Amino acid sequence: MATNGTTRTVTIRLQRFNPDVDKKPVMKEYTLEITSDTTILDALEQIKATQDGSLTFRRSCRHAICGSCAMNVNGRNTLVCNQRVNAHLDRKGAVTVRPLPYLPIIKDMVVDRTSFWEQYQRVKPWLVPPDDVPEKEFRMTPEEVAALNDAEKCIMCGACYSACTVTAVNKRYIGPHALLKASLRVLDPRDTITNERLIEISGNDGVFRCHTIFNCIDACPKKLNPTQAIETLRKLAQKREAFVAARKERQKSL
């Protein structure tokens, strides 16, 4: 069993930055005793509690469902709450943690996700159901539900957004997270504003701005596939009128 009491000493290298005081980010090293099941988040908490209380980071659920704790570990975006330190040590027994790249830093690991949320709201993440709803539930088939599974699991952690090369240089691009969300509503047979959605996402900042770089898939801690969602939306955008007509037909029997 992995949980044994043995500890080992490791180095945690953290990027520190408080824009009010510091000119530019600096790397600082902290030495720490860990066990085999210490997560990177545990390590950060430990440093904050015992070495430097000003270390700042977001976290809440501790088990990869709230999306707070996305950071960049050894150059890769990931959640830190479900990653054990042991799994990320380099040859010198150290692990490097930085905030998500290409986003303005608020303080230490806390980044400004304003553009991320703006893009999320831009795609109208909510469903707009038909005006008259049935007495009970809409009758969606298990297949229709299955098509939504991937998008529904997104925890809005931002790992994909910060890894995407396009968003890195262009914050007007809607981004993988919001396009994945858009696909959730577009593919939902209950939605009534699909036409508008497709127009919006096929505009200058939408699906056709994606260059199929796949960083979003690589970065996603929930193993989701925004690229596929984008490709699906691209196809639907090209046959928008037919798709919307089929949707209207489908809604008659919901």
Add this chain to the structure above:
Amino acid sequence: MQISHTRIFQLQRLSAIGLVIFLTTHMVVAHYPPGHLDFSRVIERMAYPLWKGIDILLLASALVHAVTGMYMVITDVEKVGRYRQVLGWASIILFTVAFIYGTITILAFRLPAETVNLIP
């Protein structure tokens, strides 16, 4: 008229398919086996109207692809966003001019006796 991003995408992908076909043909026929190039070698092929047709299609694909591609590259930069419409029209104009010029060039290949200056 709005420059539609969907159209641009379709044009770029369509022209890419066109390029796969025409460019491959062009490369094999025009440049293989490699050797010294001059008018006489070029005219050998260009004397046939079929080749002229294929080269015009190649020209069209390549221009559409290059112009839409450059449009994409440039508009990827956030700050350029405001000028998208202008860039779109500039691309269309660039394409038109280049296509006309290229077509004239292709048509200009005649056997020596009948070579005429289309552009003085």
Add this chain to the structure above:
Amino acid sequence: MSQTNTITHDIIVVGAGLAGSWAALAASKAGVKDIGVLSKLHPLRSHSGAAQGGIAAALNNVRPVPGSGSSGPLEAIPPGEAPIDSWELHMFDTIKGSDWLGDQDAIEIMVKEAPDLIYEYEHMGCVFSRLEDGRIAQRRFGGHSTPRANYSADYTGHVLLHTIYEQALRYGVKYYPEWYCLDLIIEDNVCRGVVAMDILTGKLYTMRAKAVMFGTGGYGRAWKITSNATANTGDGVAIAYNAGVPLMDMEFVQFHPTGLYGKGILMSEACRGEGGYLRNSDGDRFMEKYAAGLMELAPRDLVSRSEQLEINEGRGVGPDKGGVYLDLRHLGPEKIMSRLPQVRELAHEFLGVDIIHDMVPIQPTAHYSMGGIPANVDGQVIADAEGTPVVGFYAAGECACISVHGANRLGTNSLLDASLFGRRAGKAMAAFIQNGAKLYPISGDPAQRQEERIQRLMDAPASSKESVAQIGAELKETMTNDCGVFRDGERMARALRKIKELQARFPNARVMDKSRRFNTDVLGAIETEHLLTFAEVVVASALNRTESRGAHWRTDFGRRDDTNWLKHTLVFKNGEEGPRLGYKSVNIDWEKYPPQERKY
């Protein structure tokens, strides 16, 4: 910074989990447009999103295959055939689960409105798992006599939370993400607003409103081993208590039997539902001794107690012998991969254990807070045992105690509770505003008081050895050891002394981060202060209740005692003297649901 800024809304909701966002949405739909919702986390990070199992409602979509028994396969109820479930059954299960401490008028409202709530969720876009014919799928859950948990695979809370937040956005609700509520302003029994901090800038604001609602969630963070998110520090409960509002039934804290060893992270109840075993260090399935009939599938409180007994008697496993094994190996790779993929991932990620080949060490984990701010069925907070309302103050969700869960909550009933009473509170607030509620003046500068509180924390001498983290750690240790699954008078008295000591040490604790910008160090200190505040109430309430009921189990009073204790605890803040205890009667329909022995 004496000049503080003021923000005004018709309604201010603190908390953006299911309870908070539902309230805002319902009020907005009812016509109140000026609503502000603050949340110390981005709304989508609220702990409601962590719920896995499901949300209860008697929809009658599914039944056990006739003749297959209580744990056999399920099938869709064919159209036209007799329903098997009803609100009455749901009600009885809930009352029994609550060990008869739940208020039956509130429970009746909850179970009756439940199906309508689920349909509203569905109409707003919630992606429920489906049956072949397109109806919502349902599954079994502990303590429910029929399959009535409606679910979205194993991330139900996540899907509900996203749905409701997005709809609230659609209806124009204004959110203040990453704003921290520090104080509640109540004068002359009228609620006038809150004081809050914009975490990003560290600036304080006085936020005035005609109605304020708290939906601040649970308080499991006072225990060392807990399934709760780090945000679940019971801020709302402590703030309300400090503002003079009583707290109800705080001694009732549910411990879930399967928290990952040393971490507390929840391994879904489905582990046992699918047939998992619990084993002690000798490899024995110890549940044989405690619940030979239901074995591992006995209710949560009972299983947690059995585990703790094994541990206490020296048959524990793990480095400190503080856990037992959850054995899923016999289920086989196929079943594990298809039914428990998330569980497998969690065990692997956090402990490096593959449940296909190895047993996972687990232990009881503080999971759900039954108690909280007392409120009636419209979310209206009450000021005393007679039910006098605190004008303009509402509460719903886990921070509230409308008392539908009594002494022990059934799984899937709390998502229902938070959503449903959030919705009701929203409607009630809208009616309150529309009937001409006033914006009352605020005397003095309450934000200034909070400013001073923060300044004190920052000014504590750097030489001080006292650290907030240390105080927090000692408190959590104490609560887990002395006010956990098993309790007795002696240990709780010790815990109470310890809490007093920690409270006395707290003013000397120093905060290392002196900056204004996104100061989580200061917030952590304030949260620890809140833990110290309500932990005292928990222990005091528990110490006084000399019986065992639901989740509150005393080794020195091992029986339920309806003659003396069929009543809610109501604790008032009594200046520096510490909590003053009072009691409130339970609403019981003596004809239909008289108290019985709770047997499974």
Add this chain to the structure above:
Amino acid sequence: MYKTTGFFSFALRRITGVALALYLFLHMWVIGSINQGQAAFDDRLATVQQPIFKFLEIALLAAVVYHGVDGIRLLIVHYFNVAEYRRSLFYAVMVVSALLIIAGGLPMLMFALGGH
């Protein structure tokens, strides 16, 4: 930059794409001299057939081949659900491009070195 196989192939594709576009216009300018008559044409053609250009042409071939093969990969990703196989596709593109570049480039190299 966030460096992955995806980013690497994107950067290469983009650089080659832009280079090819620029080349296209250069090419048109060279061939366009036919409009000034056969002599002008041969003149300009000779300029671009100095030894250094022969090597540049190999680079051009490499660029076209890589860009084209990678472009085909994108078309495949668009029309089929294969994003999961992104790494295999990346390596496949690399191998195929390399083979084609060698096949096309070797004769050119011989020609450039041999000079006839």
